[in-house]
Amino acid sequence: MASRRSMQTDSAASWTAASPSAIDGQRPPRFEPVVVVEHLHKAYGATVAVDDVSFEVRRGEIFGILGSNGAGKTTTVECLEGLRRPDGGTARVLDVDPSASPQLLRGRVGCQLQESHLPERMRVWEVLRLFAAASPHPVDIDGLLDDWGLTEKRKAAYGSLSGGQRQRLLVALALVADPEVVFLDEMTTGLDPAARRTSWELIERIRDRGTTVILVTHFMDEADRLCDRVAVMDKGVMVALDTPARLIAANAGAVRVTFTADGDFGWLTSLDVVHAVTRHGAWVEVVGEGPVLNHVAAALLERGLAPLDLQTERPSLEETFLKLTGHGLE
Numbered sequence: 001m002a003s004r005r006s007m008q009t010d011s012a013a014s015w016t017a018a019s020p021s022a023i024d025g026q027r028p029p030r031f032e033p034v035v036v037v038e039h040l041h042k043a044y045g046a047t048v049a050v051d052d053v054s055f056e057v058r059r060g061e062i063f064g065i066l067g068s069n070g071a072g073k074t075t076t077v078e079c080l081e082g083l084r085r086p087d088g089g090t091a092r093v094l095d096v097d098p099s100a101s102p103q104l105l106r107g108r109v110g111c112q113l114q115e116s117h118l119p120e121r122m123r124v125w126e127v128l129r130l131f132a133a134a135s136p137h138p139v140d141i142d143g144l145l146d147d148w149g150l151t152e153k154r155k156a157a158y159g160s161l162s163g164g165q166r167q168r169l170l171v172a173l174a175l176v177a178d179p180e181v182v183f184l185d186e187m188t189t190g191l192d193p194a195a196r197r198t199s200w201e202l203i204e205r206i207r208d209r210g211t212t213v214i215l216v217t218h219f220m221d222e223a224d225r226l227c228d229r230v231a232v233m234d235k236g237v238m239v240a241l242d243t244p245a246r247l248i249a250a251n252a253g254a255v256r257v258t259f260t261a262d263g264d265f266g267w268l269t270s271l272d273v274v275h276a277v278t279r280h281g282a283w284v285e286v287v288g289e290g291p292v293l294n295h296v297a298a299a300l301l302e303r304g305l306a307p308l309d310l311q312t313e314r315p316s317l318e319e320t321f322l323k324l325t326g327h328g329l330e
Contacts, residue, residue, distance in 0.1 A: 034059045034094055034181055034212050035080060041088035042075050049075040051236040052089070059180075062203065062213040064227035066220075066321065072236040073216045077183055080214070081111050093181060107135055110179035112171045112187060120159030124150055124169060127158065128176055135177040147202055148172045149195065163190040171199070175206065182206070185216040200226055220318040230317075234325040244317055249290065251320045257286040257296050259307035271295050 035057035042050040050072040057063040065073045078084040079091050082098035082105065091097070096104045118127060125141065132138035145151045148168040153161065161169065167190050174182050184203070188196040203226060207213055217223055223230050224244045232240040232247070240247055254275070260282045268277045273295050274288040286296050293312040300306065 031058045031060060033057065035063075035214065036092045037076070037080070037089070038091075039089035040076065040079060040086050040091055042072075042079060042084060042086050048236050050079070050086075053233070053236075053238045054089075055231055055238065055241055057181075057212060057214060059212050060207065060210050061228040062207050062215055062226050064223045064230040065214065065216045065233060066218065066223050066230050067233035068218060068325075068327070070235070071233040073233055074185060076233070077185060077214065077216055081109070081183060107137075107177050108180045110174035110177060110182040112174035112182070112184045118158045120157060122158050123155055124158065124161070125154040127169065128172060131173050131176045137178055138176055139178050141176070144172045144176060149198070164192065164195060167191060168195070168199070179211065181212045181214065183214045183216070187215065187217070188219065188222060196222070220316065220321065224317045232321060232324055239324050247324075248315050248317060248320045251323045253289070253315060253319070253323070254287050255289060255292045255315065256313040257288075257292050257310070258283055258313070259300075259310040260284070261305065261307050268296060268299060271299060 033056045035055075037056070038054050040050050040053040041048075053072070053076060065076065067073045075084060079086050080093055080098055082102035085099040091099070093105060094108055098105055098109075125145070128141045128144065132141055142151075145154055148171060150165065150168060150172065153165060156165075158166070158169070167187070171184065171187055174184065187203070188199050191199060200222065203213060203215070213226075215223070215226060227244060229241065229243050230247060231238050240251070242250070261284055265277050265279075265284050265286075268274050268286055271288070273290045273292050274286055276287045278285050278287075286292060288295075293310070297310060300310070
């Protein structure tokens, strides 16, 4: 069975054949399911990598799969890409079983591999041209080079690129055929902070064009910023699935609202969402759960108070992950 980590350059053409939906330049409506996974199971000997996982991904969304090393993220995606055959359950991408009929997905799906083996002497523009030549509807290579900060490296040999530059090239290769669905596995690993944020903006633009993005990541800030919905996996099991904001609201616990004002604000504890009110010098701290900021702001306005520094400390996705799994990310 082929592995993501051992795919060679000669497989380029297999991922960029004609796309039925792209022939007339139109794509189906947004928000319909384009990936459907039901009771997916995959084991390697006695080790269960994916255990009874089910979810749907809608067209035009960024769907995150979040988990630590060994959580089953990559194995799940490999089953969706047709690189692994599930031992149980079903997986369909664009209404195709990827393990049974991978040829029907060629050109409609793009994959950025965690690692890849390209010829060391092959130049950046040559790699992109090779992938583009196998596609009937490639995007503009010069634009792709510019988007991913590779224009100055277009004539550089693959072997001379830094780790971050190689990572950006692999993402560009996943997008060269203008796919309907793109899989990005640890997309920003090895990138500096500025390059990461630029990459985030580009991925949002790809989503806004209607492309469905499935993002495998262990970076909490990345998932929180980019993902419309997040599936949290731990030890092969999906433990939660929702928008980052809803996961945080449901699992991260207390919300803190602060502002500066004179007087006693203990009366705020009469609000259903407020648990406690304490003062720290000039600062008033309100602790509760749910939409605390909205309720506190409304209550203050009713009494003619409108603090200019009213703010909330939102629990983080990392705190949510810790509560859901019982451990942090390695």
